[in-house]
Amino acid sequence: MKRKLLLKRLPVHLIVIALAAVWLAPSLGLLVSSFRPRQDLLSSGWWTAVITPSQWSRFTTANYRDVLTQQGMGRAFLNSFLITVPTTLITLTIAALAAYALAWMEFRGRQVLLMTVIGLIVIPLQMTLIPVLRMFNAFRLSGTFPGIWLAHAGYGLPLMIYLLRNFFGALPRELFESAFIDGATPFRAFVKLVLPLSVPVLASAAIFQFLWVWNDLLVALVYLGGFEEVAPLTLRLSLLVGSRGQDWHLLTAAAFVSMIVPMIVFLSLQRYFVRGILAGAIKG
Amino acid sequence: MNMGRAHWLYLAPALLLLGVFLVYPSAETIRLSFYGPRSDTFVGVQNYVRAFTSRPMLIAFRNNLLWLGVFTLFTVGMGLVLAVLLDRVRYEAVIKSVIFLPMAISYVAAGVIWRFVYAFRPAVAPQIGLLNAIVVGLGGQPVGWLIQRPWVNNIALIVVGVWVWTGFCMVIISAAYKGIPREMQEAARIDGANEWQVFRHVTIPFLKSTLAVVTTTMIVFVLKVFDIVYMMTNGAYDTDVIANRMYNEMFQFSNYGMASAIAVILFLAIVPFLVLNVRRFRVQEAVR
Numbered sequence: 001m002k003r004k005l006l007l008k009r010l011p012v013h014l015i016v017i018a019l020a021a022v023w024l025a026p027s028l029g030l031l032v033s034s035f036r037p038r039q040d041l042l043s044s045g046w047w048t049a050v051i052t053p054s055q056w057s058r059f060t061t062a063n064y065r066d067v068l069t070q071q072g073m074g075r076a077f078l079n080s081f082l083i084t085v086p087t088t089l090i091t092l093t094i095a096a097l098a099a100y101a102l103a104w105m106e107f108r109g110r111q112v113l114l115m116t117v118i119g120l121i122v123i124p125l126q127m128t129l130i131p132v133l134r135m136f137n138a139f140r141l142s143g144t145f146p147g148i149w150l151a152h153a154g155y156g157l158p159l160m161i162y163l164l165r166n167f168f169g170a171l172p173r174e175l176f177e178s179a180f181i182d183g184a185t186p187f188r189a190f191v192k193l194v195l196p197l198s199v200p201v202l203a204s205a206a207i208f209q210f211l212w213v214w215n216d217l218l219v220a221l222v223y224l225g226g227f228e229e230v231a232p233l234t235l236r237l238s239l240l241v242g243s244r245g246q247d248w249h250l251l252t253a254a255a256f257v258s259m260i261v262p263m264i265v266f267l268s269l270q271r272y273f274v275r276g277i278l279a280g281a282i283k284g
Numbered sequence: 285m286n287m288g289r290a291h292w293l294y295l296a297p298a299l300l301l302l303g304v305f306l307v308y309p310s311a312e313t314i315r316l317s318f319y320g321p322r323s324d325t326f327v328g329v330q331n332y333v334r335a336f337t338s339r340p341m342l343i344a345f346r347n348n349l350l351w352l353g354v355f356t357l358f359t360v361g362m363g364l365v366l367a368v369l370l371d372r373v374r375y376e377a378v379i380k381s382v383i384f385l386p387m388a389i390s391y392v393a394a395g396v397i398w399r400f401v402y403a404f405r406p407a408v409a410p411q412i413g414l415l416n417a418i419v420v421g422l423g424g425q426p427v428g429w430l431i432q433r434p435w436v437n438n439i440a441l442i443v444v445g446v447w448v449w450t451g452f453c454m455v456i457i458s459a460a461y462k463g464i465p466r467e468m469q470e471a472a473r474i475d476g477a478n479e480w481q482v483f484r485h486v487t488i489p490f491l492k493s494t495l496a497v498v499t500t501t502m503i504v505f506v507l508k509v510f511d512i513v514y515m516m517t518n519g520a521y522d523t524d525v526i527a528n529r530m531y532n533e534m535f536q537f538s539n540y541g542m543a544s545a546i547a548v549i550l551f552l553a554i555v556p557f558l559v560l561n562v563r564r565f566r567v568q569e570a571v572r
Contacts, residue, residue: 009373012373016366016369016370016373016379019379020383023383023386026397026398027385027386027397029397029400029401029414030397033400041412042412043410044410045411045412045414045417046412046414047414047417094298094301097294097295097297098294098298098299100294101291101294101295105290105291118561118565119561119562120302120306120307121561122504122554122558122561123306123551123554124550124551124554125508126508126530126546126550127547127548128305128309129530129543129547130312130313130316130540130544130547131309131312131316132304132305132309150304150305151305153305154304154305155306157301157302161298186290214390215389215391215392216390217391218510218531233392234390234392234393237396238395238514238515241392241395241396241515245399248400248403251396251399254396255397258392258393262389262390263385263388263389266387266388267381273388274455277452277455277456278459
């Protein structure tokens, strides 16, 4: 009976494992190649380095040293943090305040405001690039960190407000009533009640915004494009592809450098990331 | 709670940013789309006429349609298949992470990864790209995956998108799939339904609204697809898409009128989904 079941399930196992292998192979190739010397990379496929034990001793970290020091990926790594961390904090703070008002304060036009925010979630960035770029040039915000913090915050807000408001709105009404009877101000209720209760959803939102900003190319390209000293990893990597498109030993190492932080975030906080996606599936 | 005007204090920062970065620029872009390259002369609908008649734009439209069909079909389809199959194996979590992982990395990195998979060398040289190594290993000639127009290279780009987004579809569909009451499927099986019939008549109807959400999300993404094309071909060899055209009109040709018109067209294509989003939200609110 058990063997029969296993046999019946065999196709399922085969399909699933095959698909996983197909999904993993491209990234695996990148990782292996990033540790191979240039000549090796050009003379044989990365899989030969895996299956030929005599080649294992040739693996090297020289590519990483090169991209981090010579190709500017080290500076870009720092820039990515300087862009992403403040952006995430700004977006979340502003979104949480707005979401709180939209969930628990009664005022005229609340529904209309809410609908507008929901509608703004799907506005294509492309609709805003030219006027914002002109504004940035006029106020000398192009190529500055504060400029890109604000732009990313603006673009990220609709989804963040939506996510947080849905969660805040589901908190029990009695919670607020008893807090106010005890004499708490709305702001105190926000800081002492709402925020601590919302840690999981705040984490989801933060991971979402963090990954989105870290991985962004378009916004950085448009508002930071001409300013190499503030370029994040994505921008630096895309420049590298343009200038050293056939130097696979550098490209693979540089790509891996740009992936390492999102992968750590993903692998350690996957649970929250999934939760955010499930709650925010509305976003395009 | 009612407390006078205090709510505006909470809303002000958000409204300011939304106004400055989304609402005002969108309105301004619509205005600019009726002006010339330098935004100083009114040209009426001339940009739009050109957008719908020029060859590069028509190719971009065609490609976006191709993306729309192939990308959406494969991401949602494979997401569904994976959600159903993975429910039956014990190592579900591991495989899910593997399929979902590309979602965490940038399209720029994904672009490098796949340019490497697609790497092309003449038949006499050793193939270093995985795909051509397989083709040559099977006795074929190496293929210029990113050059061979019009279908091979466009499909090659779409594959990258599918690689990134299938995990997203899988996660959402899987969550809904696990919400199907087991008894429903069991009852159908006891009544003599085979696995396909259970899938077709119990699972699919149950997942219908989730599939609709996932599909619309994919469509909205597809219309805006930019990074993948920008990174892999930058639109060369007839692989251009609308969003990439907009970028090039803006920076390569400094034609702000044309770029704005393209952005507005993109926006108009997305409006139906904006309406859907708001509607769905209102239904949600009504049951809350």
